[in-house]
Amino acid sequence: MEYFLTDEQKMIVELSRKITDELIIPERARLDQEEIFPTEILKKIAEADLYGLYIPEAYGGFGGGVMDFILAVEEFSRGCIGVSVSFAANALGIYPVLAFGTEEQKQKYLPAIAAGTKQAAFGLTEANAGSDAGGVQTTAELKGDYYILNGTKQWITNGGEADTYTVIAMTDKAKGARGASAFIVEKGTEGFTFGKKEDKLGIRASATRELVFQDCKVPKANLLGKEGMGFIVAMKNLDHSRPGIAAQGVGLAQGAMEAAIKYSRERVQFGKPISAFQANQHKIANMATEIEAARCLLYATARTIDAGIKDFSMESAMCKLYATDVANKVANEALQIFGGYGYMREYPVEKMFRDAKILQIYEGTNEIQRNVIALDAIKKSAKQDK
Amino acid sequence: MNIAVCIKQVPDSDKVTIDRETNRLNRTGVPSVINPFDENAIELGLQLKDKYGGKVTVITMGPPQAEQALRDCIAVGADDAYLITDRKFAGADTWATSYTLSLAVQKAGNFDVVLFGKQAIDGDTAQVGPGVAYFMDIPVITYVKEAEKTDKGFKVKRVTEEGYQVWEVDGQAAFTVVKEANTMRLPSLKGKMRAKSATITTWGADDIGVEEEKIGLKGSPTIVRKVFSPPIKTNRETIQNEDPKQSVKELLGKLKERKLI
Ligand SMILES: Cc1cc2nc3c(=O)[nH]c(=O)nc-3n(C[C@H](O)[C@H](O)[C@H](O)COP(=O)(O)OP(=O)(O)OC[C@H]3O[C@@H](n4cnc5c(N)ncnc54)[C@H](O)[C@@H]3O)c2cc1C
Ligand SMILES: Cc1cc2nc3c(=O)[nH]c(=O)nc-3n(C[C@H](O)[C@H](O)[C@H](O)COP(=O)(O)OP(=O)(O)OC[C@H]3O[C@@H](n4cnc5c(N)ncnc54)[C@H](O)[C@@H]3O)c2cc1C
Numbered sequence: 001m002e003y004f005l006t007d008e009q010k011m012i013v014e015l016s017r018k019i020t021d022e023l024i025i026p027e028r029a030r031l032d033q034e035e036i037f038p039t040e041i042l043k044k045i046a047e048a049d050l051y052g053l054y055i056p057e058a059y060g061g062f063g064g065g066v067m068d069f070i071l072a073v074e075e076f077s078r079g080c081i082g083v084s085v086s087f088a089a090n091a092l093g094i095y096p097v098l099a100f101g102t103e104e105q106k107q108k109y110l111p112a113i114a115a116g117t118k119q120a121a122f123g124l125t126e127a128n129a130g131s132d133a134g135g136v137q138t139t140a141e142l143k144g145d146y147y148i149l150n151g152t153k154q155w156i157t158n159g160g161e162a163d164t165y166t167v168i169a170m171t172d173k174a175k176g177a178r179g180a181s182a183f184i185v186e187k188g189t190e191g192f193t194f195g196k197k198e199d200k201l202g203i204r205a206s207a208t209r210e211l212v213f214q215d216c217k218v219p220k221a222n223l224l225g226k227e228g229m230g231f232i233v234a235m236k237n238l239d240h241s242r243p244g245i246a247a248q249g250v251g252l253a254q255g256a257m258e259a260a261i262k263y264s265r266e267r268v269q270f271g272k273p274i275s276a277f278q279a280n281q282h283k284i285a286n287m288a289t290e291i292e293a294a295r296c297l298l299y300a301t302a303r304t305i306d307a308g309i310k311d312f313s314m315e316s317a318m319c320k321l322y323a324t325d326v327a328n329k330v331a332n333e334a335l336q337i338f339g340g341y342g343y344m345r346e347y348p349v350e351k352m353f354r355d356a357k358i359l360q361i362y363e364g365t366n367e368i369q370r371n372v373i374a375l376d377a378i379k380k381s382a383k384q385d386k
Numbered sequence: 387m388n389i390a391v392c393i394k395q396v397p398d399s400d401k402v403t404i405d406r407e408t409n410r411l412n413r414t415g416v417p418s419v420i421n422p423f424d425e426n427a428i429e430l431g432l433q434l435k436d437k438y439g440g441k442v443t444v445i446t447m448g449p450p451q452a453e454q455a456l457r458d459c460i461a462v463g464a465d466d467a468y469l470i471t472d473r474k475f476a477g478a479d480t481w482a483t484s485y486t487l488s489l490a491v492q493k494a495g496n497f498d499v500v501l502f503g504k505q506a507i508d509g510d511t512a513q514v515g516p517g518v519a520y521f522m523d524i525p526v527i528t529y530v531k532e533a534e535k536t537d538k539g540f541k542v543k544r545v546t547e548e549g550y551q552v553w554e555v556d557g558q559a560a561f562t563v564v565k566e567a568n569t570m571r572l573p574s575l576k577g578k579m580r581a582k583s584a585t586i587t588t589w590g591a592d593d594i595g596v597e598e599e600k601i602g603l604k605g606s607p608t609i610v611r612k613v614f615s616p617p618i619k620t621n622r623e624t625i626q627n628e629d630p631k632q633s634v635k636e637l638l639g640k641l642k643e644r645k646l647i
Contacts, residue, residue, distance in 0.1 A: 011578045018572060049575035062575060 001292060003299055005071070012068055015048050016075035024079030031082060031205035032351050035197070037161055038083045038205050045076075045087060046116020054091060055098065059110035065306035066240070070247035070298060077251025078258075081355050082205030084251065086119075088244045089157040089206075092363075093120025095240055096166045096182055096233050100225040109164055109184065121162035123153035123211045124234050131368050133168075133234060134177045138213060140169035145220050147171075147183060149191070149213040157362075159209030160194040163187045166237070167211065168230045180230030184222040191216030202355035238363055239313045240305065242320035245363045246298045249323035250291060252359070253330035256352045257287045260334035263347075267339075274337070283333045291330060294323040314376040321369040324359035331356040387440035387535065389431040390497040391464070392487055392518065393424040395448050395455035396508045420455045423503030425570035427563040430533060431501050432463045432571065438535055441465045443494055447475060447487055453586050460581040461573035468494050472590040477603030480509070484517025486601050489594040492522060494587075499540065500560040504529060512562065519560035527553050530561040549624060 005013065023041050031038055045051060053068045055061025062068065069091060076084035094113045097105055112118035129135035138151025149169055153159075165185045172179030185192060195210025224233055261284055264275035274280050301319040305312050331353045335342035342349045360366045398419045403412045420428070431442045444459040446452050447470040456467035470490045478486065491500055500522070502515030512528075519526035531550065532543040539556040545564050573581075591601060599605060625640075627633045641647045 007582065008575075008579065011575060011582075015573060015575060015578065022572075044572060047574060048572050049577075 001296070003295075008064075009068060009071055012050070012053065012064075012071050013075060016050065016072040017078075019045060019048060019050075020075050020079040024076060024083050028080035028083070028205070028348070029345070029351065031080065033204075033345075035199075035204045037207050038086055039161075041083055042087060042116065042119070045072075051087075051090065051116035052114030054095075055110055055114040059106055060114040061110070062114075065302070066243055067299065067302040067306050070243050070302050073244050073247040074251040074254075074295075074298075077248040078255040079251075080205060080351075081248045081252050081359070082203040084248055085157055085203055085358075086161070086206045088241075088248070089122065089162075090120045091244060092122040092237065092241045093158065093162060093164060093166055096122070096224055096237050097164075097184060099236060099240070100182070100229070100233050101184075104221070105184065105224070113164065118163040119158055119161055120164045120166070121156055121158035122237065123156045123159075123165055123167040125154050125156070126152060127154050131365055133231070136168055136170055136180060136230075138167070138169040139173065140171050140181060140183060140218070142171070142220070146217045147220060147223065149183070149185070149216040149218055151213050152195075153211040153213075155198065155208050155362075156211050157206055157208055159207060159211055160197065161207045165211065166224065166233075167213075168234050169213075171227045171230075175228065177231045178228050180234075181227045182224040182230045182233040183218050184224060185213075185216065185218050186222075189216055189218060201357060202351070203358050235313075239316045242316040242363055242369075243298055243302050243305070245359060246294070246301070246319040246323035249320075249325075249327035249356075249359050250295050250298055252352055252356055253287070253291045253294070253323075253327045256327075256331045256334035256349055256356075257284070257291060259347070259349055259352075260284070260287070260337040263341075264337050267341075280337055283337060287330045287333055290326045294319075294326045297322055314373055317364070317369040317372040317376075320363065321366050321373065324356075325366060327359050328356045387434055387438040387499070388495055388497045389434055389440060389442045390491050390494065390500045391424070391427050391431045391442060391444050391459070392491070392500065392502050392514070393428065393444055393446050393455060393459060394421045394503070394506045394509075394514075395419070395446060395452040396421045396506055399507055418451065418455065420458055421503050421506045421508075423505055423507070423563070423565060425503075426565055426567045427501040427503050427561075428459055428462065428464065429568040429570040430530070430561075430563050431499075433568070434499070434533065434535075435463075440498075443468065443497070445470065445487065445490055445494060447471070447478075447483060447490065450588075453588075456586050457581040457584065458573070460584050461577040462571055463574075463577060466494075467584065467586045469586050469588045470590075470594065471588060474591045474598070474602050477606060478601065479606035479608040480511050480513040480517055481607060482601050482605035484514050485521050485605065486594070486596060487514065488518045488521030489596055490589060491518065493589070493594050498558060499533075500524070500558075502560065502562045504562050504564050515560060515562035522558075522560070524558045524560055525555050526560040526562070527555060528562045529564050531564055531567045533561060547622060549626070 050072050052061030053064045057063040073084050073088050097109050140147040140149050167183050167185050170179050171181040191214045193212045198208040264280050265273050267274045297319045301315045335349045335353045338349050395418045397416045402416050405412050435442050442464045443466040444464045445468045453469050505512035516526045529545045530542045531545050534541050541554045544551045625633045625636050
């Protein structure tokens with residue numbers, strides 16, 4: 001398929017592919033089994049100038065957009081989505097500063113992320129606020145020059161590893177969703193600690209931890225946007241980041257399919273390579289077609305966002321939903337082509353199968369994506385009737 | 387510090403296939419890469435630049451398509467690149483190659499150090515580094531693993547079969563660099579963008595002022611009498627630790643592993 005990438009985008013793909021082949025693929029099994037955070041690989045990604053792809057040049061970035069970013073995420077994900085989510089969560093953590101920060105906040109926080117010398121994370125979810133983000137119970141109370149944060153965020157990607165956190169907390173509980181605000185919280189702030197690292201089914205190279213706030217003193221200057229804008233910040237951030245999750249899906253599916261096709265040419269049963277059996281061929285045909293369809297939707301969405309279209313919630317939800325469902329289907333079929341060998345740790349599809357599941361859960365479950373898409377479609381229909 | 391690195395473009399040995407009919411190497415269509423050992427020379431050059439400042443200049447003698455290897459060097463951080471190319475250079479042996487390169491290096495700048503790979507993976511002679519140094523009349527240290535600047539020149543670690551030697555050299559010098567020295571860094575996006583638009587200076591025979599009878603086939607006195615594989619030396623391994631107890635433990639482990647005890 002000709003995707004009309006610019007020369008620079010081709011370079012991004014080439015570089016990311018090199019990093020994936022030379023650094024991620026050889027290490028992924030060990031990172032997974034021993035649950036090692038990929039600090040070294042992230043450092044190499046930063047040295048290759050890929051941390052700041054979506055950050056403006058004025059703040060030390062490359063000055064690209066979502067398209068440039070997802071090309072890198074897709075390639076890394078072909079190797080390991082535990083690594084790629086650790087990379088991508090930086091964008092989720094810092095985009096609120098990029099989109100809603102003051103000039104001072106941008107100057108202060110963006111350059112270090114663009115250079116990859118610091119990591120970022122985004123803290124929205126709590127024990128009682130998952131899909132229903134409106135149930136956030138963490139509070140932020142203004143006292144003098146500080147907001148005092150109390151509460152616990154749960155399952156935060158890059159938690160403990162990151163230096164800069166965007167955190168959603170209630171400044172006015174009585175107002176419900178309109179009473180939430182977004183804050184930049186730095187690691188090391190008094191009263192800010194971390195829970196233990198979660199033991200997970202997949203993406204085990206990534207770090208998922210609780211963020212614990214106990215009378216945590218956050219300077220007033222770290223409020224993002226205005227009081228009450230917390231949910232707008234969170235929702236805009238998720239709309240903007242979902243293509244990144246779709247890219248994880250496309251990349252993972254691509255890696256699983258490539259492994260399965262290669263294996264099917266080598267494995268001989270009944271005197272023939274198993275790729276000669278139509279049952280396997282049809283699996284391959286379906287995988288190849290659906291991956292390409294997911295990629296088309298993803299690239300079109302990324303370009304829609306980069307074109308400056310204002311409302312892209314629906315497109316962003318669609319590409320996340322479709323690409324991550326495809327990833328799960330492909331991981332499943334790829335493992336099936338491997339047969340019993342696929343169930344063993346020595347082949348990469350076992351890990352891909354475990355890893356794929358998270359894609360249907362985080363950044364909004366796929367049920368929630370369907371809600372968003374359906375509501376948008378119904379709203380549009382109602383508008384036409386008027 | 388002004389650093390020159392001589393690099394050679396070679397066929398990617400991972401991608402060379404053998405023609406099943408003729409049992410010959412299929413060279414056509416095989417992608418070319420920077421000679422793997424030259425990557426170590428480039429990295430050493432870049433590390434010296436990181437540490438002491440200055441510039442890394444890469445030079446290759448080869449056909450016009452060798453330009454790509456030079457651009458790949460710029461992508462990892464080289465500053466300037468020279469392509470030495472002329473039909474007249476064709477058929478050069480190591481003597482003529484060294485002569486030609488030595489003139490190019492001298493014309494390209496006044497370098498504190500000229501770096502080479504240990505050997506080229508296609509020619510494999512390991513002669514060009516010392517050859518260039520000979521023609522430039524500067525000292526050469528082969529099999530270098532580490533190098534640092536001193537007041538007057540350099541202090542280097544040189545790998546030998548027994549371990550390593552430490553050498554000091556005054557003034558301008560040439561080193562050939564071993565694989566153990568380092569791993570070449572990855573290119574960066576900014577580097578790749580610079581590589582794409584960088585100007586590569588191209589010089590022919592007339593530009594570097596060669597004596598015609600010393601270049602190409604005419605200037606190549608080597609006659610190949612016989613090609614053979616030298617007897618294989620048995621693998622030697624040195625076990626060296628701060629604590630001799632640890633060395634004994636490792637030795638016993640290895641002997642047990644081979645079922646010798
Ligand atoms: C590994 C990992 C990393 C994560 N990283 C982050 C992070 O960095 N930052 C962050 O803020 N959060 C993060 N999360 C949280 C993640 O976004 C939530 O888990 C997710 O939004 C779902 O919330 P929940 O788990 O509470 O599920 P619930 O909301 O309890 O949902 C349970 C089930 O009910 C369905 N459901 C719920 N409500 C509806 C509805 N209205 N309609 C239809 N179906 C519904 C869901 O689809 C799901 O199937 C992470 C989670 C994991 C597991
Ligand atoms: C007997 C003989 C006859 C030959 N005849 C021909 C011939 O007819 N036609 C032909 O095309 N080739 C011929 N060659 C090959 C050619 O001479 C060598 O490829 C070339 O001289 C480099 O030698 P090498 O490959 O052994 O490099 P080595 O000496 O092993 O290389 C050591 C280092 O020198 C540097 N270096 C080597 N070559 C270059 C270069 N070209 N530019 C910049 N730096 C370099 C690199 O840093 C390299 O790591 C012949 C070689 C021999 C030995």
